[in-house]
Amino acid sequence: MNSTENPAVDFAAVSRIISDLEARFVSHDRFHDLRMQFDRLLYRRRADIEAGYQSDSYGIVVTGNAGSGKSTAFLRLFGHHPDLMQLQERVVEAHVVSLQVPSPATLKSVGMSCLHALGYPLSRDRTAMIVWQLVQHHLQARRVLFIHLDEAQDLFVRRGGNEMQAVINTLKSVMQNSSWPVGVILSGTEELKELVNVDKQLSRRLYPIEFQQISWTSHGRDVRDILKGYSAAAGLQPAGQICEPTFVRRLIHSASHELGLVIKLIIGAIEEALFRGGKDLDWLDFRLAFQRKSGCVDGLNPFVTDNWKAIDPLVLLPTEKLAGPA
Numbered sequence: 001m002n003s004t005e006n007p008a009v010d011f012a013a014v015s016r017i018i019s020d021l022e023a024r025f026v027s028h029d030r031f032h033d034l035r036m037q038f039d040r041l042l043y044r045r046r047a048d049i050e051a052g053y054q055s056d057s058y059g060i061v062v063t064g065n066a067g068s069g070k071s072t073a074f075l076r077l078f079g080h081h082p083d084l085m086q087l088q089e090r091v092v093e094a095h096v097v098s099l100q101v102p103s104p105a106t107l108k109s110v111g112m113s114c115l116h117a118l119g120y121p122l123s124r125d126r127t128a129m130i131v132w133q134l135v136q137h138h139l140q141a142r143r144v145l146f147i148h149l150d151e152a153q154d155l156f157v158r159r160g161g162n163e164m165q166a167v168i169n170t171l172k173s174v175m176q177n178s179s180w181p182v183g184v185i186l187s188g189t190e191e192l193k194e195l196v197n198v199d200k201q202l203s204r205r206l207y208p209i210e211f212q213q214i215s216w217t218s219h220g221r222d223v224r225d226i227l228k229g230y231s232a233a234a235g236l237q238p239a240g241q242i243c244e245p246t247f248v249r250r251l252i253h254s255a256s257h258e259l260g261l262v263i264k265l266i267i268g269a270i271e272e273a274l275f276r277g278g279k280d281l282d283w284l285d286f287r288l289a290f291q292r293k294s295g296c297v298d299g300l301n302p303f304v305t306d307n308w309k310a311i312d313p314l315v316l317l318p319t320e321k322l323a324g325p326a
């Protein structure tokens, strides 16, 4: 047990608070862009269907580092959309199918995952071509308007030119299908950006949205508001010190400038505060949360050392050598 932990703490009660915090969603500018772009495509496609056109579909590509909040944004977008049916048991119609690209990703394994997501897993071995014909058939049968592939950089990496072109051609054929075109939404890491640019016909069909890193200048005030909002939701008072720029800068750095990781670190600190039985959320709680997450000594903890900018916050169990440039 950590020396700051309170022996009388109610683990179940703290866990419930943390679980509620983890279920919260912070709306942000990139999410707003994503929702706007998605709605444009959704309502445009609906209008085309009503008018009886079968025009090509367009899609979106969302890129950003791990922890920037891509998967969470899509869960929110699809899960809370007022006008979108998701896949449900015993309901044929589904407007969006969302899945994670399987690993290893081949044309065939991705097709199989799509079939699985559509509720038609294959029991027999089939060729990639047949698998994708079935995918296309079920997309139409269920009236799917968009297919979302998360971690889509895995579709392309370590593939030879031919296999990569086969993936690109398949995505294009899903979007251009003459009887039922489906919009393709891809999300993934920075590598995805380069990969979609390999084929101009694909890139011109995709609207890009970047979940860029955040900084004090761009999002300092937002981070402070998130800090206050989460503290209040946990029944804690943020100490004055942690609302100061000097602290918020460290917080953003410690979370690698990724919004999702900032939120995770705030929740981690709140957990420390609750376990210590405190009423305030203090600087100390962030120090402990960072230490618990990275396994670092104080000298390599950005909430302790003055040289915090030199620390690479993503290194686990850092030693002086691994911690980043001095």
Ligand SMILES: Nc1ncnc2c1ncn2[C@@H]1O[C@H](COP(=O)(O)OP(=O)(O)O)[C@@H](O)[C@H]1O
Pocket: 022, 024, 025, 026, 027, 028, 064, 065, 066, 067, 068, 069, 070, 071, 072, 073, 259, 260, 261, 263, 264
């Ligand atoms: N908008 C948000 N509101 C609340 N928590 C978020 C938000 N975005 C991300 N998170 C938190 O950050 C974590 C990492 O985000 P995630 O969506 O998995 O990032 P990515 O898919 O870009 O790697 C999530 O598990 C979630 O806890």
Ligand SMILES: [Mg+2]
Pocket: 070, 071, 072, 150
């Ligand atoms: Mg993700």
